[in-house]
Amino acid sequence: MGKKKVILTILGLLVFAIVVPIVLNLWTEKPQTHIITLEAKKYGYSPSRIKVNKGDTIIFKPTSLDVTHGFLLDGYDLEFTIKQEGITFLKYSWEEDDGSVKIDWDKVDEIELLADRAGKFTFRCIHICGNLHPFMTGELIVLPNHQYFLAVSLSLWVLISLLLWFRYVPQKTLKNRPRIDLLKVFPWLDRLVKMRGFHFFVLLPNVIIFYLFIISSLWGSPVGNRNIAIIFVWILWWFALKAFFVPLGARLWCMICPLPAPAEWLSRRTLIGVRFLEKPFKRLHHKYLGLQWDWPKKMQNMWLQNIIFMIMISFGIILITRPVATASLFLLILGATLILALFFRRRVFCQFLCPVGGFLGNYSMASVTEIRAVDYEVCRKHKEKSCLVGSADGWGCTWNQYIGTMERNNYCGFCMECLKSCPKDNIGIFVQPFGSDKKMKGYDEMFNIIIMLVVAIAFSVTMLGPWSFIKDAANVTESGQVLNFIVYVAVLWTAALVIVPWIFIKFSGLSNRISGDQVETREIALQSSYALIPVGIFAWIAFSLPSVLVNYNYILSVLSDPLGLGWDIFGTANMAFQPFYPQWIPAIQGGLLLTGLYFGIDRGFKALEPVISDRVARAKAMIPPAVFAWVAVNVLLKLYMS
């Protein structure tokens, strides 16, 4: 098939992908009236999912089985407060002559809603009812759910079109791409990052904020969404990490992460300067505090990070809703880094133990920024390797990376020391296309990528889904459902460490078979797992986005009262809960997941290039991992949009 024919086929498929859901959605049902006895209970509604046809009328008869709850329906102007014995107050608002908007509540027995907008709409509790209040949601699905059908149809189109494209159209390689060195484009940036105090001064504000967060976690409001640490760390930071730091700046966060900073200062016995030794000690031109061991070679992988991450997310819902749990985690990490600094040199915690560092490394491979040598030949000829062992101007790489052979972002902490220590001025900060570093080095990395995808799905079910029994199982310290918690954790661990990796390896075996058994299945599994990095990044953005859009008022609210002392610094402490265009969330999530699917399949195909050089064989090999990515994306599409 020629390129023109392929393009025409792809365009034809696009028309088909758009038209089919539209035609299917023309089917309409006769309007009906549904009487729904809506029971609200910590932390869910019964029924948790309400499915009606467009044009149907719903009559809600709400009641609370425990404390006062709320009901705010995205996309519809419907909000009410639910108390015990069916006492319900319906909110309404109006505009006065002077333009001001006033609100009032009517005591009602039932509430009528005409479902005149199709799609999926979340209803959520509006009164802080307990630890898991932010996750108390239910779903109204008004059929035909055209957005969802369109997203599924487009996901199929992305899958088929890309596979056709790979099969029939020769691909441009990303090798020898033009490189843009930001330090050359912006000379002020070059001067800035090479300043000795640069790292300290960008880190310092974060360290101060971090200690305030610990104080706030321990002595501030015990209510999660009234505590600045919970809001800023688990809502704002988590979203920013996935949506901005990693895709745009790789491990830029590691540069300003406050957790290992005290240990690093202690280990170096200086805040800004360089302690330079003329005569190297254990290959480095620096002497650190303590025993200065190197991390054992056998443990120089991600397995420990994977296990620690799994332990952390097993208690995820508790961690992100209890300030004291968040403070404990911070203090635990702080203590661990300080103790490790007495035994090991360099950033061993960040590199081999940090639960966040694992996926940060893998996901940074897709980042559009990289720190690399300008001319690798200069590095080869430079015998001192100052970037690795240090010089009078900069510390040797605290991540034990040699820039002269570094080809991935995984373990570059963006500390900028190599830029200072390099006497040849041969290191730059480059802009690269999204998803450029493609070398996968071991199963530890593949497992990390799969774990991240499974956890994104698991958290979407637990936190964003309407199923209160899963929330109760995960919320063991409050619900006391120990057995259910064990089942919850067992399912999570089995899925992340056994079932999904096993399926992926089986898919890779199939890839190998249909592409002619040219290489080891391991190679295909590792390289094709790269496809799940863009899928994972976009899945996590799609997962985190609702938290920000729905809870943005809490961000402004805790800013005015950071320690929960009743302050109102900016006049926003008592802002009413008002999600920001929540009705857009499913469509945005759909768009993000489709983007992730496109980049995943495309970059996955390119990542296979080093192991399968023949394009046609590679295109065939890409079918199973592409289908795997498509299934993962569709599981999330189903959760978010249907």
Added chain:
Amino acid sequence: MIKKSNLAFIAVVLIVFTLASLPAWAGTIIGSLTVKGLRSPKDVVVYISKGPVYKVDSPEARFAVDQKNLSFLPHVLVVPQGSTVHFPNNDKVGHNVFSLSRTQKFNLGNYGPGESKKIVFDKPGLVELRCDMHAEMSAYILVMKNPFFGITDKKGNFAIPDTGYLKGHGVTSVQELPAGKYTVRTWHEKLKSVKKTIVVPKSGEVVLKLKLKRGTPGSLYKR
């Protein structure tokens, strides 16, 4: 035998008396209102504030304010002067209905589920109901001087007299509104009362459009 002339006279007299015994030529008020500051224009009472005083004499009439789920139902009850209102307790707990309103003060005392008490409302005006045991419970009874009132539907439409409402409460004999000049007023607990003077024709309808805003209502009748 009755003479033909006498027969004609009797016929004329009968016709005159029959006509005289009919109510005066009467019209109907229909209308609609829009409100600002209310979820729906439903349940606004529109009534003749200055007009004839009629006591409703309908033995079948049945007005009630129920007590259920710690609420009075309905929240606003409109009754013609002289009506008997029943207060059944259909809740799971006991209640104590009382009124401190100038129109009619009373206290029904504490009574349990399944029991009912009643009161005759003789004096026109507003009666605010409360429960001694549940501070959040409140309701209003509007005792009207005559049956010439209407209660708005979901869309804000009303008719005076509201025969549907009255017949629904067992008031079968509803007089018609005689032709004449009247003042129409509105009452709703969250809306500022408005009044308008209208002329009801001898026959046909008079159409009334009202605009209401959020505020405190005035008293039902000037004392």
